[in-house]
Amino acid sequence: MSWTPDELVAFVGRVLYEVVGRGLTLDFAFQRVKRGWRRLDSFKVFYDVSFDAVKHYFLLRYLAAKLLGSSGAKAVARAWFIYRADAVLYNRDMVARYRKRLLKRARGSPEEALLSVEELRGDPVRYLSTKYSYHPSIVEALLSNLPREEVERILEAGNATWIWLRINTLRADVDKALKMLEGEAEVEPHPAIPFAVLLRSSRRPVQYLTAVREFVAVPQDLASIYAVLSLRPSPGDRVIDLAAAPGMKTSLIAQLAEGRAKIVAVEFSTKRVYRMKRLLKLLGAADQVEVVRADSRRLRTRRFDKALLDAPCTSSGAFTKEPATKIYPRLEEAARYSRLQRELLVNALTLADEVVYAVCSILPQEGEEVVAAVGGRAEKPHPDLAPSYRGGVGGRTFPHIHRSEAFFISRVTPS
Ligand SMILES: C[S@@+](CC[C@H](N)C(=O)[O-])C[C@H]1O[C@@H](n2cnc3c(N)ncnc32)[C@H](O)[C@@H]1O
Numbered sequence: 001m002s003w004t005p006d007e008l009v010a011f012v013g014r015v016l017y018e019v020v021g022r023g024l025t026l027d028f029a030f031q032r033v034k035r036g037w038r039r040l041d042s043f044k045v046f047y048d049v050s051f052d053a054v055k056h057y058f059l060l061r062y063l064a065a066k067l068l069g070s071s072g073a074k075a076v077a078r079a080w081f082i083y084r085a086d087a088v089l090y091n092r093d094m095v096a097r098y099r100k101r102l103l104k105r106a107r108g109s110p111e112e113a114l115l116s117v118e119e120l121r122g123d124p125v126r127y128l129s130t131k132y133s134y135h136p137s138i139v140e141a142l143l144s145n146l147p148r149e150e151v152e153r154i155l156e157a158g159n160a161t162w163i164w165l166r167i168n169t170l171r172a173d174v175d176k177a178l179k180m181l182e183g184e185a186e187v188e189p190h191p192a193i194p195f196a197v198l199l200r201s202s203r204r205p206v207q208y209l210t211a212v213r214e215f216v217a218v219p220q221d222l223a224s225i226y227a228v229l230s231l232r233p234s235p236g237d238r239v240i241d242l243a244a245a246p247g248m249k250t251s252l253i254a255q256l257a258e259g260r261a262k263i264v265a266v267e268f269s270t271k272r273v274y275r276m277k278r279l280l281k282l283l284g285a286a287d288q289v290e291v292v293r294a295d296s297r298r299l300r301t302r303r304f305d306k307a308l309l310d311a312p313c314t315s316s317g318a319f320t321k322e323p324a325t326k327i328y329p330r331l332e333e334a335a336r337y338s339r340l341q342r343e344l345l346v347n348a349l350t351l352a353d354e355v356v357y358a359v360c361s362i363l364p365q366e367g368e369e370v371v372a373a374v375g376g377r378a379e380k381p382h383p384d385l386a387p388s389y390r391g392g393v394g395g396r397t398f399p400h401i402h403r404s405e406a407f408f409i410s411r412v413t414p415s
Contacts, residue, residue, distance in 0.1 A: 003045075003046075005098040008045070008046065009074070009077045009080075010074070010077070011033060011046050011050070012049055012050050012053045012080060013073045013074035013076070013077035014073070015029045015030055015033050015050040015053070016050075016053060016054065016057065016073040018033060019057075019324050019327060019328075020057065020073060023328050025324045026051060026323055026324045029050075030046075030047055030050050034046075044205075045089070048088055049080070049089075051323060052087070052088050053076070053077060053080040055323035055326065056080070056083075056084060056133045056159075057076065057133055057326070057327050058129055058130055058133040059117070059130055059131065059132070060079040060080050060084075060133070062117065063082075063110070063113050063114065064076045064078065064079035066107070066113040066116060067082070067106045067110060067113045068105065068107070078102050081095075081098060081099060081102060082099055082102055082103065082106075082110055085098075085099065117130055117131050124139075124143065125139050125140055125143065128143075128151065128155055131155075132152075132155035132156060132158070132159060133326060134155055134158075134319070134326050135327060135328070137329055138319070138331070138362065139151065139155070141316075141331060142154060142155075142362060145362075145364060145389040146389070150400075153400040154400050154406070156400070157398070157399035157403070158319050158320055158400075158406075160320065160399065160403075161320055161321070162222070162399070162403045163198070163199040163219055164190075164196055164199070164219070164220060164221055164222045164225070164403075164404070165181075165187065165196070165198075165199055165211075165212070165217040165218065165220070166195055166196055166217065166218050166219075166220040166225060166252065167196075167197065167216070167217055168215055168216055168251070168255065168283055168284065169195060170251070170254060170255050170259065170283060170284035170285055171214070171216045171283070174195055177211055177216045177217055178197070180214075180216055181197070181211050184203050184209050185199055185200075185202040185203065186200040186201045186202070187199055187200060190222070192384070193222075193225060193229070195255075196222060197217075198403065206219055207219075215282050215283050215284070218248070218251075218283065220248055220252070221321070221404050222397065222403065222405075223317070223402065223405040223406070223409075224249055224252075224358075224405075224407075225252065226382055226384065226385065226402070226404075226407070226409060227249060227310060227358035227407060227409050228249050228252040228253055228256065228308070229256075229382055230356045230358075230381035230382045230409050230411060231253065231306055231308050231356045231381075232306075233253045233257040233306070234256075234257055235257050235260035235261065236261065237257055237261040237262070237305045237306055238261070238303075238305045238306075239253055239257070239261050239262070239264070239304060239305065240264045240265075240266065240301075240352060241265045241307070241310070242266050242299070242308065242309045242344060242348055243267070243296060243310050243311055243312060243344065244265035244266055244267045244276060244310075245265075245267040245269065245272030245273060245275060245276040246272060246275050246279050247265060247275075247276040247279045247280045247285070247289075248279075249308060249310055250265045250276070251280055251283040254285040254288045257288075261288065263288055263289045263290070264301075264304070265289050265292065266292045266294050266296050266299060267291070267292075267293060268293070268294070268295050273291060296309075296344050296347060296348070297340075297343045297347055298347065299347060303351065304351055305353055306352055306354055306355075306356070307355045307356070308356050308358070309344055309345060309348045309355055309356070309357045309358070310358045310359075311337075311340070311341045311344055311345070311358070311359050311370075312341075313337050313341070313360055313361045313366050314329065314330050314334055314337055314363065315361070316329045316331060316334075316360075316363060316406075317359075317360040317361050317362050317405050317406030317407055317408075318360050318405050318406075319405075320404070320405055334363050334365045334366055335365065337361075337365075338365045338366055338370060341357075341359065341370045342373055342374060345357055345370060345371070345374045345412065346374050348412075349412065349413075350414075353413065353414075354411055354412070354413045355411070356381060356409065357370070357371055357378075357408075357409070357411075357412055358407055358408070358409045358410075359408050360405055360406070361406070361407075362406050364389050364390065366408070367389070367396075367408030368388050368390040368393055368394060368408065371394055371410045371412055372393060374412065376412040376414050377412065377413045377414075378392075378394060378410045378411070378412045379394070379410065379411050380393075380394055380410070380411075381394070381395065381410060381411035384402070385397060386401050386402075388408065388410070393410060394408055394411075395408075395409055395410070396408050396409070397409070
């Protein structure tokens with residue numbers, strides 16, 4: 001082993017400080033701390049532990065305060081070691097020895113501290129926020145829209161990480177892709193979506209799988225796949241994707257239309273336009289897509305059969321992928337996003353006969369309320385989706401039902 005547990009705990013304490021103190025995403029925080037660190041053969045363990053510590057931050061902070069008398073980043077990193085090291089590190093002897101050392105300074109037993117979480121039950125927001133490690137505002141938002149038992153199931157399932165792979169049939173057929181994956185990973189096919197598989201285990205990080213490096217399989221969350229399935233792209237369709245970069249959904253539209261749709265992909269950010277052009281080429285979709293840099297709020301162009309509006313949003317539904325959103329959900333930005341989403345959707349309805357509107361958000365302000373405000377006819381676009389918070393105006397995906405991120409998806413037609 002090329003690192004010591006002291007060093008691991010110090011590293012994770014720094015990452016937590018960057019995420020909690022400076023509001024960085026996990027990857028930014030990790031890279032920042034790594035840059036100032038001595039060289040290691042591999043930082044993989046440090047990354048996995050940082051990810052796990054950020055994911056369980058609120059519970060660990062509570063336990064650190066109870067057990068170690070401090071809720072600072074370093075104490076939280078120590079609490080990670082006491083409670084979570086067994087689940088992530090392989091070297092059992094080292095874990096047991098270091099844990100014992102940490103517990104010498106403890107104010108009680110770790111089991112008692114953990115049990116004391118149950119004493120918070122009378123305050124549902126604090127209890128669920130601590131037990132499952134979510135910012136209280138996420139718990140509050142969910143509790144004001146769903147029954148408590150369901151909220152608890154969402155929060156619990158949201159602590160798992162689901163990696164879905166989309167077989168990119170523009171590059172290879174499903175059988176060939178599955179053969180490529182076979183030697184390196186164990187996958188579970190989706191029961192109803194033939195080109196989607198869940199990565200159960202893998203001998204290497206997902207981005208290093210041969211099928212992924214060759215763009216035969218691409219990591220894409222099931223919620224995103226449902227957004228595109230809701231559009232029902234078919235050969236001959238004229239489709240416009242109004243918030244398109246980096247082009248993951250655009251390329252799935254091209255795939256589902258079997259390479260025979262006319263697709264225009266619009267993106268506001270110049271930098272992201274370049275990124276999208278590169279990615280579409282790698283995915284084998286570039287010659288079917290016309291890429292345009294424009295503001296989709298004001299775009300005037302010919303009419304399309306279908307539009308996809310995968311709108312910019314708080315990303316508050318992305319907690320299964322980005323654990324920092326559990327600490328800083330930025331829900332206070334919902335009002336600004338909601339205005340932008342309405343403007344985008346109003347214009348989208350002038351451009352196409354039907355619009356699929358999708359957002360990675362748990363908030364009705366970015367979902368149900370947006371489609372209700374624009375005056376079109378809004379409906380649930382796919383039978384697999386769970387009911388929306390407000391009846392038939394759309395549907396939702398959830399981690400406890402779909403093993404996916406939390407999205408709102410609706411089909412809106414001009415009235
Ligand atoms: C949720 S992301 C889209 C992800 C993309 N659909 C995919 O699946 O790869 C939203 C995108 O909308 C872009 N955007 C924001 N405001 C826009 C506007 N007014 N017009 C066009 N694009 C905009 C953002 O730059 C961002 O790339």
